[in-house]
């Protein structure tokens with residue numbers, strides 16, 4: 001008997017989109033499933049970024065379509081989930097370029113800077129990434145950042161090392177956050193990657209998001225003209241605006257990985273037979289599939305609520321932190337169950353599940369680890385900070 005799983009939308013969240021938005025979502029889904037997913041594991045195995053997709057992304061004009069006037073935050077979230085459903089590495093390209101880099105310009109740039117950079121970023125003619133983390137400053141980067149931005153005539157001189165910067169070896173721009181020793185405040189700068197003194201070195205041997213070209217960036221006496229200092233980025237509080245919206249994006253990534261888990265696990269357990277019947281016919285396996293479905297829906301529900309807060313303009317750090325923490329925790333259980341349902345084949349990337357399982361580990365830890373996001377949420381309800 002065929003099951004009734006309405007393409008990732010068991011609780012009909014898509015019904016809140018208007019027809020125009022629904023068409024955009026379906027176009028993205030069709031492209032992601034037909035162009036991204038079929039070759040994702042090959043690129044992941046080779047740790048290569050699928051460059052051939054960039055013209056397709058430009059042609060589809062996804063970023064402009066999702067950001068068009070009057071578009072809902074729900075559409076943006078569902079599109080993020082849909083791309084991650086097909087492949088988290090390609091999804092992370094979008095989130096780094098669109099969420100973090102473009103978000104830095106939109107939230108912290110001057111009107112002139114927005115006019116200069118946003119059109120080429122929306123069309124993906126140029127792409128950018130976001131650099132805040134350092135080798136010795138991860139969760140405590142707000143206090144521990146040691147990259148410096150020294151004021152000089154006509155601009156700034158940047159020195160320091162950044163770690164984990166997504167796709168930094170292949171991007172055109174990097175939003176670098178650095179401390180001004182004059183006032184000890186963290187400020188934001190757009191660095192062009194061909195500038196003298198900029199060097200990006202791929203971090204090898206990663207077990208997650210292998211197609212993303214995460215790199216260590218070395219900045220040695222890099223001169224940044226005043227035109228490239230983000231006008232409204234003058235303290236860590238300003239950077240936090242970008243991180244708040246990025247955490248929401250990561251919550252949607254966790255939704256996408258759980259949709260992928262269910263896609264793979266349902267197809268596999270429906271087909272493979274043991275003891276003369278499909279794996280999906282055993283009660284224990286059905287309980288696991290139900291748990292994944294419940295986790296997916298609790299994550300979707302939380303993210304839909306967050307999208308509503310975003311639309312009302314009332315979202316706070318603690319809202320996005322809790323949603324990121326909850327969705328990624330649920331995801332971690334879901335992908336482990338998915339891996340288990342595929343038995344031995346669950347540890348080979350050829351069957352997709354091993355890739356999804358591994359990618360989930362990165363998502364659980366970036367944009368503020370699970371622990372840190374829990375602490376941000378708890379600080380809000382207790383009034384006591386456990387980490388500063």
Ligand SMILES: Cc1cc2nc3c(=O)[nH]c(=O)nc-3n(C[C@H](O)[C@H](O)[C@H](O)COP(=O)(O)OP(=O)(O)OC[C@H]3O[C@@H](n4cnc5c(N)ncnc54)[C@H](O)[C@@H]3O)c2cc1C
Nearest residue numbers: 130131132133138139164165166362366367368369371387
């Ligand atoms: C695949 C990937 C991509 C990334 N992309 C980017 C990027 O594009 N740009 C960028 O700037 N950064 C990026 N990051 C960095 C990411 O944001 C950091 O890894 C993350 O903030 C955690 O920092 P850390 O790895 O140094 O861990 P640490 O801060 O060293 O933490 C290690 C462990 O200790 C726990 N811990 C730390 N402090 C506390 C505390 N006070 N209380 C309780 N527990 C605590 C953490 O939860 C964690 O479990 C990326 C990371 C990964 C893995």
